[in-house]
Amino acid sequence: MTRLEGALDEPGLVAYLVGDHPDRERFLAYADALVDAGVSVLEVGIPFSDPIADGPTIQTAVTEALAEGVRPPDVIEAIAELRDRHPHVPIVPMTYTNIVHRIGYDRFDQRLTEAGADGAILADQPPEAARHSTGLDELDQVFLASPATDDERLATVTRSTRGFLYVVGLFGTTGARERLDPRTVELVERVAPIADDQGTPFAVGFGVSRGDHARHLVEAGADGVVVGSAFVDEILDREDPKAVGDLARELVAGIEDAGK
Amino acid sequence: MSDPVDEPKDGYFLHHGGRYVPETLWAALEELGQAHDEAMADRAFREELEGIFAEYGGRPTPLTHAPGLSEEIGAEVYLKREDLVHGGAHKFNNVMAQALLARRMGKSEMIAETGAGQHGVATAMAGAALDLDVTVYMGAKDIQRQQLNVFRMRLMGADVEPVEAGAATLKDAVNEAMRTWVADVDDVHYCLGSVVGPDPYPRMVRDYQAVIGRELREQSLEQTGRIPDAAIACVGGGSNAMGTFYPLRHDDTRLIGVEAGGEGTDTDEHAASLVAGEEGVLHGALSYLLQDEDGQVTEPHSVSAGLDYPAVGPEHAHYKDTGRAEYVAATDEAALAATRWLCETEGILPALEPAHALAYLREAGDEFAEDDVVALTLSGRGDKDVHTLRDEMDMGEIA
Ligand SMILES: Cc1ncc(COP(=O)(O)O)c(C=O)c1O
Numbered sequence: 001m002t003r004l005e006g007a008l009d010e011p012g013l014v015a016y017l018v019g020d021h022p023d024r025e026r027f028l029a030y031a032d033a034l035v036d037a038g039v040s041v042l043e044v045g046i047p048f049s050d051p052i053a054d055g056p057t058i059q060t061a062v063t064e065a066l067a068e069g070v071r072p073p074d075v076i077e078a079i080a081e082l083r084d085r086h087p088h089v090p091i092v093p094m095t096y097t098n099i100v101h102r103i104g105y106d107r108f109d110q111r112l113t114e115a116g117a118d119g120a121i122l123a124d125q126p127p128e129a130a131r132h133s134t135g136l137d138e139l140d141q142v143f144l145a146s147p148a149t150d151d152e153r154l155a156t157v158t159r160s161t162r163g164f165l166y167v168v169g170l171f172g173t174t175g176a177r178e179r180l181d182p183r184t185v186e187l188v189e190r191v192a193p194i195a196d197d198q199g200t201p202f203a204v205g206f207g208v209s210r211g212d213h214a215r216h217l218v219e220a221g222a223d224g225v226v227v228g229s230a231f232v233d234e235i236l237d238r239e240d241p242k243a244v245g246d247l248a249r250e251l252v253a254g255i256e257d258a259g260k
Numbered sequence: 261m262s263d264p265v266d267e268p269k270d271g272y273f274l275h276h277g278g279r280y281v282p283e284t285l286w287a288a289l290e291e292l293g294q295a296h297d298e299a300m301a302d303r304a305f306r307e308e309l310e311g312i313f314a315e316y317g318g319r320p321t322p323l324t325h326a327p328g329l330s331e332e333i334g335a336e337v338y339l340k341r342e343d344l345v346h347g348g349a350h351k352f353n354n355v356m357a358q359a360l361l362a363r364r365m366g367k368s369e370m371i372a373e374t375g376a377g378q379h380g381v382a383t384a385m386a387g388a389a390l391d392l393d394v395t396v397y398m399g400a401k402d403i404q405r406q407q408l409n410v411f412r413m414r415l416m417g418a419d420v421e422p423v424e425a426g427a428a429t430l431k432d433a434v435n436e437a438m439r440t441w442v443a444d445v446d447d448v449h450y451c452l453g454s455v456v457g458p459d460p461y462p463r464m465v466r467d468y469q470a471v472i473g474r475e476l477r478e479q480s481l482e483q484t485g486r487i488p489d490a491a492i493a494c495v496g497g498g499s500n501a502m503g504t505f506y507p508l509r510h511d512d513t514r515l516i517g518v519e520a521g522g523e524g525t526d527t528d529e530h531a532a533s534l535v536a537g538e539e540g541v542l543h544g545a546l547s548y549l550l551q552d553e554d555g556q557v558t559e560p561h562s563v564s565a566g567l568d569y570p571a572v573g574p575e576h577a578h579y580k581d582t583g584r585a586e587y588v589a590a591t592d593e594a595a596l597a598a599t600r601w602l603c604e605t606e607g608i609l610p611a612l613e614p615a616h617a618l619a620y621l622r623e624a625g626d627e628f629a630e631d632d633v634v635a636l637t638l639s640g641r642g643d644k645d646v647h648t649l650r651d652e653m654d655m656g657e658i659a
Contacts, residue, residue, distance in 0.1 A: 149287065
């Protein structure tokens with residue numbers, strides 16, 4: 001069993017940060033704060049120039065990182081540093097196809113595995129597109145489902161994913177939302193039996209930002225929630241690792257309250 | 261060398277193309293591909309489109325013999341006059357067909373990206389004609405550079421949304437249009453402006469632009485008794501070129517695509533993704549693009565805004581790899597000079613985009629035999645470029 005495969009056996013928080021944003025030192029401090037707060041999976045963004053799945057918050061952070069000269073090898077190095085500090089937490093880089101295509105699937109797979117990463121999320125790569133490439137081998141590629149994914153396709157995507165299934169909870173891009181969209185809860189209820197049937201845990205993301213959102217989603221059957229923009233908002237607004245840790249604790253508490 | 265495929269399989273022209281998109285768009289692309297196939301198989305749809313092309317668009321456009329060019333080049337040069345279609349560019353063919361398809365699919369709104377504003381204006385026009393709401397995404401920097409086209413879009417009732425992200429130009433406008441589409445995929449049709457993007461766009465836009473090549477082939481047979489020995493077109497995203505090439509692909513015709521060479525393809529200032537780019541994935545398709553060593557997409561440069569795009573349609577990547585078409589580049593300077601050349605020689609003001617094709621013709625004239633029929637697609641008229649032309653020419657770049 002890889003670190004990632006068991007990660008959501010108990011419902012948990014998948015937390016996203018943009019790699020090396022705002023710089024290496026502060027990135028590591030934020031990541032430490034997340035691990036201390038008890039996240040189940042760390043998702044680390046490798047900046048790409050054209051992030052079509054991301055809303056304004058993550059776009060801003062990615063643009064800042066690129067302007068600071070952050071390159072994929074830097075983020076790989078940062079992941080290695082995180083792995084040194086935290087031997088057990090699963091780490092999953094998140095990026096877009098072109099970054100992987102450019103390095104080469106084999107080299108990406110190998111270098112990230114050596115750095116201690118466990119999986120990969122490519123926001124613009126459905127399973128069909130992944131099959132057209134040489135693919136990732138050591139890294140568990142996590143695929144995404146969305147409200148537009150019908151039941152038949154959902155079963156296929158669930159079969160393709162490794163580690164867990166990433167359920168995009170709404171029609172739209174990443175970004176914190178004040179309220180939980182009722183359709184997100186409906187989606188969770190639709191996904192749960194299909195994912196459970198295959199024994200695949202699933203985490204719900206996009207728009208989730210508060211402890212009560214997390215509690216609702218886990219109560220509805222999710223095995224985890226993914227939160228990114230809410231953390232990045234804190235970083236862009238306040239630059240306070242403690243605030244990032246507090247938000248993570250609120251979310252983890254919400255998940256635990258669901259008492260699944 | 262191998263023969264190119266006629267149709268993509270699972271969205272791939274052998275190796276290039278595909279659907280590299282967020283999962284939310286998968287179903288919409290599937291639906292769009294099916295709707296397009298059904299429409300093309302439906303005689304009523306085809307007849308309605310042909311009616312619009314003829315009565316509203318002024319098709320067929322003429323194939324004009326260019327005696328002055330022919331004499332200078334030493335071959336029989338013919339111009340396919342897309343500059344004479346309604347709106348002044350081949351963009352018309354694509355937007356009218358997509359608008360008709362959108363209506364057939366029950367969509368009430370179209371979104372589009374635009375760089376210089378040509379595709380935005382065309383989409384606004386199609387929306388007004390076929391009663392669909394139109395929102396156009398345009399980089400904030402482009403909005404400043406292209407005030408007149410912004411005005412034309414608004415005049416035809418479209419909303420123009422400024423995009424501040426990234427470098428605030430065309431590539432960012434496509435990103436934003438895709439993000440918006442993800443958020444409202446049931447009601448909205450994304451009217452993409454070229455043979456780029458995820459499947460089915462490359463083949464769909466090609467099918468709508470293929471009217472150029474079909475007419476050209478027939479007119480050439482009628483007027484010269486033969487199918488062109490060579491067909492030349494400029495390549496931005498590649499829609500006027502693929503529209504020209506596709507109906508000629510099984511003929512013994514040299515197909516030549518001319519990209520924007522900017523300051524030269526040995527500099528960083530160009531938009532020649534096939535000639536000088538490398539393979540990669542942008543806006544949903546695996547093709548050739550301009551990128552740095554890490555895979556970050558770089559900003560292209562061209563004097564012609566319509567060619568200023570860092571990627572190119574995947575079917576062109578396929579034609580390049582199979583050798584079915586040749587791809588070359590012409591510089592800003594050569595295109596400006598070719599613009600003046602056509603004005604003075606034939607009394608036609610071309611858009612700066614097809615001026616790149618003319619620049620190639622002018623330089624490579626020797627390659628053609630005296631009785632060769634050489635067809636060049638004049639994808640648009642140059643009225644939109646007079647400010648640029650005046651500025652560039654005042655600067656003394658061409659004598
Ligand atoms: C007149 C004209 N020609 C050519 C192009 C380039 O597009 P494509 O390569 O898709 O034909 C444009 C784009 O705006 C245009 O306006």
